[in-house]
Amino acid sequence: MKYIFLLFSMFSFAQQTKKVDFTKCSANINLNSEAKSVNGSVGYDFSVKSTIDTIRIDCKNMTFYNVLINGKPVKYKNNDKELLLFEGFKKGKNRLNFNYYATPKQTLYFIGQDENLQIWTQGQGKYTSHWLPSFDDVNEKVIFNLTIAFDSDYQVISNGKLVKNTENKAFKSWYYQMQKPMSSYLVMMAIGKFEKQALNSKSGIVLEQYLKLEDKNKFASTYKYSKEIFDFFETEIGVKYPWEIYKQVAVNDFLYAGMENTSATIFAQDFVVDEIGFNDRNYINVNAHELAHQWFGDMITAKSGKDHWLQEGFASYYALLAEKKIFGEDHFNYQLLKIAEELKIASKTDTIPILNEKASSLSFYKKGAWALHILREGIGEKNFQKAVKNYLNKYKFKNVVTDDFLAEIKKVSNYDVANFKKNWLEKSGFNVGEAITILSNNKFINEYLDLQKNESIPFADKKNQLETILKSDAFYPIKQEIIVQLEAISFDEKKELIQLAMQSNDVNIRQAVAETMTNIPLEFKEQYESFLDDKSYATREIALQNLWAQFPKNRIQLLEKSKDWQGNNDKNLRIIWLTLALGTKEYEPTKKAELYNEIVNYASTSFDSSIRQNALEILIKIKPSDERFLQSLVNATTHHKWQFVKFAKETIRGMIKKEEFRKLFEDLLPKLVDKEKVSLENLLNK
Numbered sequence: 001m002k003y004i005f006l007l008f009s010m011f012s013f014a015q016q017t018k019k020v021d022f023t024k025c026s027a028n029i030n031l032n033s034e035a036k037s038v039n040g041s042v043g044y045d046f047s048v049k050s051t052i053d054t055i056r057i058d059c060k061n062m063t064f065y066n067v068l069i070n071g072k073p074v075k076y077k078n079n080d081k082e083l084l085l086f087e088g089f090k091k092g093k094n095r096l097n098f099n100y101y102a103t104p105k106q107t108l109y110f111i112g113q114d115e116n117l118q119i120w121t122q123g124q125g126k127y128t129s130h131w132l133p134s135f136d137d138v139n140e141k142v143i144f145n146l147t148i149a150f151d152s153d154y155q156v157i158s159n160g161k162l163v164k165n166t167e168n169k170a171f172k173s174w175y176y177q178m179q180k181p182m183s184s185y186l187v188m189m190a191i192g193k194f195e196k197q198a199l200n201s202k203s204g205i206v207l208e209q210y211l212k213l214e215d216k217n218k219f220a221s222t223y224k225y226s227k228e229i230f231d232f233f234e235t236e237i238g239v240k241y242p243w244e245i246y247k248q249v250a251v252n253d254f255l256y257a258g259m260e261n262t263s264a265t266i267f268a269q270d271f272v273v274d275e276i277g278f279n280d281r282n283y284i285n286v287n288a289h290e291l292a293h294q295w296f297g298d299m300i301t302a303k304s305g306k307d308h309w310l311q312e313g314f315a316s317y318y319a320l321l322a323e324k325k326i327f328g329e330d331h332f333n334y335q336l337l338k339i340a341e342e343l344k345i346a347s348k349t350d351t352i353p354i355l356n357e358k359a360s361s362l363s364f365y366k367k368g369a370w371a372l373h374i375l376r377e378g379i380g381e382k383n384f385q386k387a388v389k390n391y392l393n394k395y396k397f398k399n400v401v402t403d404d405f406l407a408e409i410k411k412v413s414n415y416d417v418a419n420f421k422k423n424w425l426e427k428s429g430f431n432v433g434e435a436i437t438i439l440s441n442n443k444f445i446n447e448y449l450d451l452q453k454n455e456s457i458p459f460a461d462k463k464n465q466l467e468t469i470l471k472s473d474a475f476y477p478i479k480q481e482i483i484v485q486l487e488a489i490s491f492d493e494k495k496e497l498i499q500l501a502m503q504s505n506d507v508n509i510r511q512a513v514a515e516t517m518t519n520i521p522l523e524f525k526e527q528y529e530s531f532l533d534d535k536s537y538a539t540r541e542i543a544l545q546n547l548w549a550q551f552p553k554n555r556i557q558l559l560e561k562s563k564d565w566q567g568n569n570d571k572n573l574r575i576i577w578l579t580l581a582l583g584t585k586e587y588e589p590t591k592k593a594e595l596y597n598e599i600v601n602y603a604s605t606s607f608d609s610s611i612r613q614n615a616l617e618i619l620i621k622i623k624p625s626d627e628r629f630l631q632s633l634v635n636a637t638t639h640h641k642w643q644f645v646k647f648a649k650e651t652i653r654g655m656i657k658k659e660e661f662r663k664l665f666e667d668l669l670p671k672l673v674d675k676e677k678v679s680l681e682n683l684l685n686k
Contacts, residue, residue: 260293305357313368
């Protein structure tokens with residue numbers, strides 16, 4: 001029955017957008033962090049273009065009062081999914097006003113408490129209509145102006161420009177204003193204790209960047225190249241940035257890497273890094289991807305899920321073009337090669353083509369990016385830029401389908417668009433041959449592929465060639481490949497080449513040595529220890545564990561050197577250090593309980609899911625019967641982040657196959673809160 005309702009609802013909205021046009025929303029929003037609720041007063045301007053019986057606004061589990069149309073009270077229906085209006089409106093311009101209240105179960109998230117409190121939204125895939133009465137249909141584009149009231153000690157961010165603030169005792173109101181329309185899923189807010197810095201693009205757009213107060217020293221490393229990417233896109237795309245301001249804010253436990261809310265991107269705290277962490281994981285690709293969406297997805301939006309690649313494929317490809325601008329041609333082609341290899345493997349089971357709303361994310365994003373590269377190479381860079389510019393200008397602030405874009409390609413070239421559509425968009429699989437043919441125009445790619453082909457050649461026959469490459473200025477992946485091929489060769493035979501790799505001072509090449517040298521010869525030990533000082537937390541983690549395992553007599557010295565390490569946002573180094581310290585009998589013997597309790601604490605709800613998962617993965621190996629561990633694991637199954645939930649559920653499913661653990665979980669049930677109890681009972685019963 002629910003599917004019939006869903007289809008009816010979608011059909012109804014498709015009909016509604018032809019007869020009714022909602023143009024502007026003015027909303028005053030109040031949030032209660034203790035009740036995890038939202039309430040407010042909302043006004044919509046709309047025009048009735050032709051006769052319609054019922055006007056629908058999406059609203060999930062909301063309460064309404066003071067519903068007025070054109071200043072007069074009207075009757076309405078609320079079915080917990082939609083607000084249904086059937087009287088009081090006339091042909092032409094109208095004004096709708098109402099008050100509402102909701103306690104959303106998704107889309108609006110309250111994270112942490114007190115000083116660590118953050119409130120943020122995620123509309124795409126979750127629906128803004130859970131916290132703001134709006135439109136799930138992406139084809140209804142509205143100018144949203146939000147005024148948000150909250151505790152004056154916090155910063156409030158939303159779409160558009162901040163036009164003013166007002167204060168009333170402990171509360172402060174932030175008035176945000178937009179000039180152009182957008183789909184409802186792109187409406188956002190983020191609230192927290194943030195530090196802000198601002199700079200200007202070459203075209204004069206203000207670029208605001210936000211981080212948590214404790215991360216204020218990480219602006220340069222986190223937002224590295226942000227201005228360069230923005231300026232590059234305005235030039236490359238050929239259409240000026242379509243909004244009045246651009247903001248970016250990192251939040252705790254975000255559901256995805258990032259989200260391209262109009263004029264205000266939210267991204268995951270995982271990408272907030274210092275100078276060392278930048279070499280392990282940085283924000284550059286996500287940064288460029290979400291910014292590209294401001295044109296491809298926000299300004300022009302696909303009419304339906306079938307054409308979703310017009311958003312994700314474009315954003316993914318332009319992110320690669322931004323990386324090409326920053327890191328060069330070889331980097332660009334290497335990324336395309338890695339994507340091609342990924343798509344080739346996936347094509348064995350991923351059989352749904354791009355032009356299908358059920359296509360995988362891999363297809364929408366990465367195959368979509370490759371399809372655009374095929375087009376760009378096929379018609380030439382200048383023609384591609386011209387077609388994209390025409391496409392954006394023609395459909396600015398509207399909705400599109402794939403044929404709209406391909407029509408612009410036809411206008412600038414004689415390229416066989418029909419064949420392209422058939423082979424790249426309507427067929428499953430991945431055309432590896434065509435991809436490799438294009439990549440082979442790059443010298444580095446040819447050398448890299450040749451090196452891979454020569455893997456089976458005896459070491460003695462290729463040693464001189466490998467040495468020559470390691471001494472050259474070849475792009476680092478070739479040298480990494482050499483190190484991988486050397487893994488099975490004895491140290492005596494390969495040590496000259498290993499020395500060359502060590503001397504490169506390239507983080508990536510040195511990390512390849514650290515990873516592949518799992519048996520550390522005594523003569524190489526001192527050099528291997530230098531990895532502990534590399535500008536990479538990942539390399540340090542590898543080296544710390546390998547040295548601890550192979551040289552027991554040096555464990556205390558190792559632990560002393562690394563005792564203050566924290567690592568990345570997931571505290572990878574701190575949690576590994578605690579594990580090794582517990583495993584070293586003679587190290588701090590009187591503090592073992594303290595060290596263990598620190599890991600237990602990291603598994604608790606006081607920390608982000610990435611930290612919690614790292615701690616839980618260690619605790620299951622150390623003391624899986626600890627009730628505190630079991631309770632934290634069960635709590636994880638109720639988390640808002642699906643990746644963390646999946647990990648926790650799979651872990652519990654594996655554990656309860658053994659009767660001893662099943663019994664421990666059953667004994668835990670009476671001590672759990674209702675939500676945790678229901679989740680655990682479901683797992684035990686299945």
